[in-house]
Amino acid sequence: AQTVTQSQPEMSVQEAETVTLSCTYDTSESDYYLFWYKQPPSRQMILVIRQEAYKQQNATENRFSVNFQKAAKSFSLKISDSQLGDAAMYFCAPQTQGGSEKLVFGKGTKLTVNP
Amino acid sequence: GAVVSQHPSWVICKSGTSVKIECRSLDFQATTMFWYRQFPKQSLMLMATSNEGSKATYEQGVEKDKFLINHASLTLSTLTVTSAHPEDSSFYICSARNWGLAGDNEQFFGPGTRLTVL
Numbered sequence: 001a002q003t004v005t006q007s008q009p010e011m012s013v014q015e016a017e018t019v020t021l022s023c024t025y026d027t028s029e030s031d032y033y034l035f036w037y038k039q040p041p042s043r044q045m046i047l048v049i050r051q052e053a054y055k056q057q058n059a060t061e062n063r064f065s066v067n068f069q070k071a072a073k074s075f076s077l078k079i080s081d082s083q084l085g086d087a088a089m090y091f092c093a094p095q096t097q098g099g100s101e102k103l104v105f106g107k108g109t110k111l112t113v114n115p
Numbered sequence: 116g117a118v119v120s121q122h123p124s125w126v127i128c129k130s131g132t133s134v135k136i137e138c139r140s141l142d143f144q145a146t147t148m149f150w151y152r153q154f155p156k157q158s159l160m161l162m163a164t165s166n167e168g169s170k171a172t173y174e175q176g177v178e179k180d181k182f183l184i185n186h187a188s189l190t191l192s193t194l195t196v197t198s199a200h201p202e203d204s205s206f207y208i209c210s211a212r213n214w215g216l217a218g219d220n221e222q223f224f225g226p227g228t229r230l231t232v233l
Contacts, residue, residue, distance in 0.1 A: 033220045043206060045159075045224035091158060095220060101212075102149070103222060105158045 002027050004106035006092055012112040013082045020067075021077045021109045023092030029053075033095040034068065034075045035103065040088040048090070051075065079111075087113045118142055119211050121225035128199055129233055136194045136228045138209030144189035145211035149222060150182075153206040165192050199232045206230075 003026045013019035025034075036048040051059045051068050058066050063083075067076045075094075079086055089110050093103040118141040128134050138148055147166050151159040163179075165171040165186035173179045181203075183195040192211075196203055206229050210222040 043227050102161055107158045
């Protein structure tokens with residue numbers, strides 16, 4: 001079974017600064033997807049960014065980018081120019097392949113953005 | 116597009132009663148739906164995966180006779196918590212995906228249902 005480790009239960013960042021959230025995972029698969037989801041206080045899960053494991057290029061979505069190290073099984077999220085609205089729980093989630101393609105969520109990192 | 120709704124958003128029930136939660140994909144056909152449970156300050160834990168027209172696949176440790184899942188149409192899945200007890204109080208979230216969208220592995224999440232069992 002896949003395991004996901006988010007070693008930072010809480011992080012804080014000053015508005016406009018950059019913060020990196022870490023995630024490591026364990027999988028025996030060679031091709032898979034990785035996701036970062038954001039859960040604000042409303043508790044609605046929002047997709048932040050996704051990465052396909054067979055692609056070497058790191059995914060970027062505006063202020064959000066990832067550092068994907070396949071061999072190290074590391075998938076960190078960098079948030080640039082942090083905004084107050086970025087405050088939320090962030091979950092890393094690799095997706096199993098074959099069959100149902102389930103998401104396996106890490107325990108999450110609570111991000112606080114200070115004005 | 117890709118909106119998923121849940122109903123109700125909040126429900127309170129007495130111990131021993133059953134509660135049904137609906138999950139609907141509003142603008143796409145959801146061939147697969149997932150049900151998660153999230154306890155306070157914890158992560159999402161997958162309970163089961165349901166495919167339209169077939170029996171749900173439950174994760175290890177989830178009682179299938181207690182958490183009944185029905186996915187009778189391509190836009191609706193229901194989770195029924197039978198004989199609910201206070202320890203079943205939690206936040207239940209569904210998600211949906213459409214296998215027909217080639218190359219799209221994204222799950223679209225509902226807003227969640229808060230269940231409180233007294």
